[in-house]
Amino acid sequence: MEHKLYPQVNEEVYTHTIDNGLQIQIVPKFNFFKTFVYLGVNFGSLTNRFIPIGKQELIEVPLGIAHFLEHKLFANADGTDASNLLAELGLEANAYTDYNQTVYLFNGAKNIEQGIKILLDFVQNPYFTEKNVASEKNIIIQELKMYLDIPSDRLHNGLMKNLFEAYPIRYDIGGTIKEVRKITKENLEICYQTFYHPANMKLIIVGNVDSQNIIQTIVEHQKQKIYPLFSPIRREIKLENQVAYRKNGSYHMDVTTASLAVGIKISGQQFNRNQAIIEEILLKIALAAAIGPSTLYYQKLLDQELIANHLHYAVYFDGYCGYIKVYADSHNPKALRRSLVRRLQSLHNLILSEKVFERFKKAVLGSFIKSLNNLDFLTSLIIEYDLKNCDILESISLLEKLQITDLDSVLKYFRKEAISSYLILPSEKKWLKIDKRM
Amino acid sequence: MEVVRKKINNIETFLVKTTKFKTITVQIVFANQFTQENASSRALLARVLGNSSKKYNTKKKIVEKSCDLYNTEVSVGYTRYYRTSLIAFTLDVVNEKNLVDAGNLTKKAIDFLLDTIFNPNIINNAFSLKEFNEEKRLLKESMQKVYNNKSRFAFRRLMEEMCKDEIIGVHSTGTIADLDKVTPEHLLKEYQKMIAQDEISIYVVGDIEEKKIMKHFQAFRQLQNQPLHLEVVNFEPFEIKKIKEIKEIQKIKQAKLVMGYRLDMNSLDSLYPALLVFNSMFGGLFSSNLFKVVREEYGLAYDISSHDIANNKLFIVTAGIDGDKYPQTIEIIQKELQKYIDGEIDHDLLVVAKESLLNELQETEDSPDNFIAHLQNNYFTKVEKSISEEIDEITNVTIDDIKQVAMRIKLDTIYFLSDR
Numbered sequence: 001m002e003h004k005l006y007p008q009v010n011e012e013v014y015t016h017t018i019d020n021g022l023q024i025q026i027v028p029k030f031n032f033f034k035t036f037v038y039l040g041v042n043f044g045s046l047t048n049r050f051i052p053i054g055k056q057e058l059i060e061v062p063l064g065i066a067h068f069l070e071h072k073l074f075a076n077a078d079g080t081d082a083s084n085l086l087a088e089l090g091l092e093a094n095a096y097t098d099y100n101q102t103v104y105l106f107n108g109a110k111n112i113e114q115g116i117k118i119l120l121d122f123v124q125n126p127y128f129t130e131k132n133v134a135s136e137k138n139i140i141i142q143e144l145k146m147y148l149d150i151p152s153d154r155l156h157n158g159l160m161k162n163l164f165e166a167y168p169i170r171y172d173i174g175g176t177i178k179e180v181r182k183i184t185k186e187n188l189e190i191c192y193q194t195f196y197h198p199a200n201m202k203l204i205i206v207g208n209v210d211s212q213n214i215i216q217t218i219v220e221h222q223k224q225k226i227y228p229l230f231s232p233i234r235r236e237i238k239l240e241n242q243v244a245y246r247k248n249g250s251y252h253m254d255v256t257t258a259s260l261a262v263g264i265k266i267s268g269q270q271f272n273r274n275q276a277i278i279e280e281i282l283l284k285i286a287l288a289a290a291i292g293p294s295t296l297y298y299q300k301l302l303d304q305e306l307i308a309n310h311l312h313y314a315v316y317f318d319g320y321c322g323y324i325k326v327y328a329d330s331h332n333p334k335a336l337r338r339s340l341v342r343r344l345q346s347l348h349n350l351i352l353s354e355k356v357f358e359r360f361k362k363a364v365l366g367s368f369i370k371s372l373n374n375l376d377f378l379t380s381l382i383i384e385y386d387l388k389n390c391d392i393l394e395s396i397s398l399l400e401k402l403q404i405t406d407l408d409s410v411l412k413y414f415r416k417e418a419i420s421s422y423l424i425l426p427s428e429k430k431w432l433k434i435d436k437r438m
Numbered sequence: 439m440e441v442v443r444k445k446i447n448n449i450e451t452f453l454v455k456t457t458k459f460k461t462i463t464v465q466i467v468f469a470n471q472f473t474q475e476n477a478s479s480r481a482l483l484a485r486v487l488g489n490s491s492k493k494y495n496t497k498k499k500i501v502e503k504s505c506d507l508y509n510t511e512v513s514v515g516y517t518r519y520y521r522t523s524l525i526a527f528t529l530d531v532v533n534e535k536n537l538v539d540a541g542n543l544t545k546k547a548i549d550f551l552l553d554t555i556f557n558p559n560i561i562n563n564a565f566s567l568k569e570f571n572e573e574k575r576l577l578k579e580s581m582q583k584v585y586n587n588k589s590r591f592a593f594r595r596l597m598e599e600m601c602k603d604e605i606i607g608v609h610s611t612g613t614i615a616d617l618d619k620v621t622p623e624h625l626l627k628e629y630q631k632m633i634a635q636d637e638i639s640i641y642v643v644g645d646i647e648e649k650k651i652m653k654h655f656q657a658f659r660q661l662q663n664q665p666l667h668l669e670v671v672n673f674e675p676f677e678i679k680k681i682k683e684i685k686e687i688q689k690i691k692q693a694k695l696v697m698g699y700r701l702d703m704n705s706l707d708s709l710y711p712a713l714l715v716f717n718s719m720f721g722g723l724f725s726s727n728l729f730k731v732v733r734e735e736y737g738l739a740y741d742i743s744s745h746d747i748a749n750n751k752l753f754i755v756t757a758g759i760d761g762d763k764y765p766q767t768i769e770i771i772q773k774e775l776q777k778y779i780d781g782e783i784d785h786d787l788l789v790v791a792k793e794s795l796l797n798e799l800q801e802t803e804d805s806p807d808n809f810i811a812h813l814q815n816n817y818f819t820k821v822e823k824s825i826s827e828e829i830d831e832i833t834n835v836t837i838d839d840i841k842q843v844a845m846r847i848k849l850d851t852i853y854f855l856s857d858r
Contacts (some may be wrong), residue, residue, distance in 0.1 A: 033800045083724040090793035109800035140812035148691040254689045255586040294501035310580040366508030
């Protein structure tokens with residue numbers, strides 16, 4: 001068991017990798033009542049072409065399998081449901097799938113060790129039948145239909161389709177209705193056997209626990225589980241060029257306001273240790289300084305009523321591709337788009353004063369410290385950044401070392417050819433058409 | 439967590455000293471009656487106060503100040519409980535003990551908070567026009583945006599139809615027509631009324647020193663606000679003449695079903711803990727009736743759940759389904775409810791539901807916001823209940839209690855937003 005201290009944030013972490021490859025990280029938080037346990041599998045919606053375990057040939061499976069597996073694993077062969085077993089112990093269970101991982105989690109104020117055993121048991125014992133696969137399909141199709149009516153989901157997926165030609169980020173995490181219909185029991189089994197190996201998983205525990213005891217319990221529990229030797233899984237990644245695939249696109253929905261997303265494509269990022277955190281912080285500072293609510297630009301958007309409420313932005317990297325996304329509701333989406341595209345292109349030459357840079361550094365610092373109050377959020381951050389070769393608890397020391405000249409490493413992303421946009425428009429042209437040029 | 443209570447004239451002050459959190463949270467609540475007439479203006483007042491003050495009169499100045507203070511957030515929230523309207527000023531600041539060289543951060547942050555409350559952006563006997571207009575526009579946008587979230591929209595339509603002439607049918611932000619009528623002069627009067635007449639309470643959570651914190655609240659010593667008679671829970675009787683069914687059509691991929699039931703009890707009733715347990719069993723858990731039957735057995739919905747709004751004497755069931763499955767879904771839901779009325783109640787599910795609620799209660803002391811909400815609930819309902827008492831009440835719920843609750847649930851209105 002290794003022990004690392006983070007004196008700047010007054011936290012500590014215990015880590016241990018057991019014989020079968022499962023990695024464990026524990027952050028003790030003794031004065032909280034609840035403990036959060038997240039088990040992450042390195043298999044998300046972006047992987048659908050890979051070489052299965054024990055084989056030589058590359059295969060392709062339908063989209064949406066990682067999400068399908070997430071739904072299915074809760075069902076046990078003896079007819080019990082894992083979330084019910086956990087609930088009986090006073091533990092609340094859930095799961096989610098994102099682009100890069102599938103996470104099974106629970107939280108509670110007692111019975112944590114028992115809960116961990118149940119969690120590992122249900123994830124490590126799949127139960128698929130033709131019948132339960134067929135009935136889950138119907139439920140997932142209802143879920144996908146629900147997302148089709150959510151403007152922000154449509155907006156995001158539309159933008160991804162415009163930025164990326166083939167990278168699977170262009171599809172909803174759950175897949176499409178057509179693809180989900182194609183999923184078979186055999187598909188699920190192959191993916192499960194390949195990706196659900198302990199060496200491809202991480203267990204993160206944050207809360208009121210005794211690290212030594214927990215690790216001991218897990219080691220004992222896993223002793224009986226025999227797995228083949230793990231070799232790194234070969235996934236085929238459709239790499240993209242640096243140019244946005246399509247410039248524009250739109251979709252009509254029954255909404256009162258239009259919404260716009262402008263995206264910048266980033267491709268070919270390789271992650272050195274903690275590099276993803278640094279790049280994200282720098283990007284967030286650059287965006288805050290250029291289009292954030294403290295800028296005259298933002299005020300101009302409000303004065304001209306180009307945004308209907310807030311202007312948001314998000315940043316994503318995964319080691320192969322990434323994006324910067326800026327989005328807002330607008331009654332004048334085309335004028336907003338012109339303005340934003342021009343503004344984002346100009347970021348290539350952004351100049352900031354030291355004062356402004358230091359100000360934003362303080363804000364990032366404050367925001368990070370606050371996040372340590374929320375154990376659920378902290379656990380999710382640890383598991384997300386670990387996958388990107390980052391130690392999120394080192395954020396403060398990384399932040400302190402940042403200089404204004406470091407911004408150059410991210411300003412290079414703001415190039416005209418990498419920019420694309422997507423619009424969600426109301427069905428009837430009820431919205432105000434003031435096409436004033438700025 | 440230990441709570442120390444102080445009083446500044448009539449202002450109840452709750453001080454919670456704990457080393458658990460890396461922040462200090464201060465919430466100052468101004469409470470008054472909620473009416474159709476003041477709904478929009480108080481909603482707008484909260485926005486205007488939160489987005490500009492005399493000293494920080496632009497968004498730029500506010501955000502820069504917030505960044506300089508290590509992402510200190512001062513937010514102004516507006517909520518409504520039955521006939522009570524709350525405007526809450528919340529400060530969230532990193533405790534300077536976690537920083538090197540923070541230079542009196544707590545005092546600066548609290549000054550920022552007090553500036554937001556006592557130093558509004560007033561020019562010539564009215565709120566400054568530019569900021570007023572901007573916030574009015576943004577509030578209007580957010581009110582219109584409900585249409586885009588079909589689940590929220592469907593719920594709103596149900597409330598409009600079911601509670602047409604009742605205070606609970608009035609939306610918390612009023613109507614757009616009401617909002618349009620508010621002027622900068624009118625809003626100033628609303629502000630003055632808030633400062634002079636609202637019932638005020640103060641909540642502080644963090645690693646604080648009592649004397650030091652109380653010194654920061656000197657400005658409140660001048661206020662002579664009296665306690666008000668504020669109702670946060672509905673005691674009004676209801677009558678269901680005939681079950682209403684309303685169907686509307688939009689171009690959507692999935693239909694939204696909302697079933698509105700009246701509750702013959704409220705959140706102060708002795709059966710309230712049983713209602714919470716019933717809600718979990720019926721439609722709150724993965725192993726609940728609605729989940730197991732409507733979703734898992736019949737595959738009719740991914741998103742299905744029940745919700746209690748006991749302080750309004752309401753109980754709601756919501757589901758996202760295909761448009762042609764309306765009659766089938768209604769039938770199944772009513773059948774499941776009938777099981778409880780007939781006493782067909784699963785004991786194992788009762789145990790799981792209790793465990794789930796107890797787990798939720800354990801979260802109360804794990805976040806400043808949750809603990810403040812707990813203190814406020816006690817304060818406004820005038821019932822002092824500790825968390826361990828709440829835990830006992832849930833633990834003691836019996837099968838018969840559950841049956842009694844089910845018998846108090848009466849279907850009033852069904853709203854269906856269909857795709858066909």
